[in-house]
């Protein structure tokens with residue numbers, strides 16, 4: 001297949017581009033390199049040293065003989081460029097990662113909220129609009145999030161996208177139908193993914209676009225089979241309070257002897273997936289497109305659920321790290337249960353990578369190797385969800401004024 005990977009320079013985009021290229025597909029990355037600009041804005045860098053995208057693709061070619069093409073295009077702002085590129089190349093499939101993906105970044109200020117909404121919603125809409133205009137029947141695979149559902153405590157498992165409901169009619173009969181699971185976003189970033197869902201519903205219904213939306217959990221890990229092949233193919237690895245995700249952060253914190261930053265009681269339960277499974281799922285989704293005219297296909301792209309404090313305790317046991325119980329910068333339920341259905345990927349043959357010591361210590365080893373690149377002052381999460389939470393957050397990077405350290 002000829003596949004366009006939009007956002008192919010990012011944390012999941014890059015290993016996906018490599019994975020698909022390795023599987024024999026013709027891969028074209030479209031990216032505006034915004035993640036690199038945001039690093040500059042925030043004054044942080046990936047824990048792992050990352051080469052330019054051109055250098056990365058050159059190394060991939062030298063290693064494998066396969067070419068990954070790179071195009072500098074801003075989907076949200078350069079509609080004509082995007083449309084011309086699609087018209088010229090007419091890919092069989094488009095994988096869409098090209099969105100600002102960090103919840104804390106999206107909540108930093110009014111400017112960051114505007115940026116996230118403008119960037120994400122325009123990027124998605126420009127893409128859909130161009131596919132229709134060009135009558136291009138490419139299968140669109142979008143990286144959505146588990147966060148569109150909220151993190152339910154209602155006691156029932158979260159279905160894969162659609163909720164069966166019985167509605168009592170005026171004639172007192174019950175009509176059964178499936179509706180999109182009610183959205184319950186917890187940040188401006190997550191809200192943009194809910195808006196994406198509505199755009200997909202409309203364009204699938206109105207124009208028959210073939211769309212798969214992957215509701216992905218929190219990705220952990222750093223290497224995939226392909227990024228391991230050469231030091232310069234290494235994936236980016238975020239540790240800072242905005243872009244670092246929770247389990248990877250705990251492992252890096254353990255590696256640099258920093259207390260593990262648990263928000264609140266750590267009673268939040270979340271869905272997780274290893275990065276290797278993430279790229280496998282994307283390939284499975286690409287191989288199983290919905291038929292033209294059918295509704296948006298939705299998969300829950302997650303393999304396990306865990307409570308944050310259990311993860312912190314596990315990492316502490318494994319490494320001897322201390323745990324810091326911090327005031328929560330986010331507005332979220334202090335404790336929640338989370339049960340998620342994910343049979344669809346399992347039925348397609350996914351054999352999940354489980355959270356087990358081997359892989360966890362490999363990540364600690366990567367973090368130790370590059371520990372000299374960590375700016376400890378960028379470790380705490382300082383982006384507050386509301387103005388009244390802001391004064392409660394302790395900015396001290398070394399834990400001296402932390403609420404308690406056990």
Ligand code: USQ
Pocket residue numbers: 101102103104144145146147148216217218219243244245246247249261262263264266268270271308328330332381
């Ligand atoms: N948390 C801590 N300590 C930390 C960092 C986070 O306790 O140092 C807590 C947060 O308060 C939250 C949970 O861990 O309760 C998850 O936070 P996260 O930063 O790992 O994940 P999140 O903000 O939800 O976003 C990440 C990705 C996003 C993706 C989402 C999937 O950045 O792109 O969509 O995970 S999901 O969470 O399933 O919605």
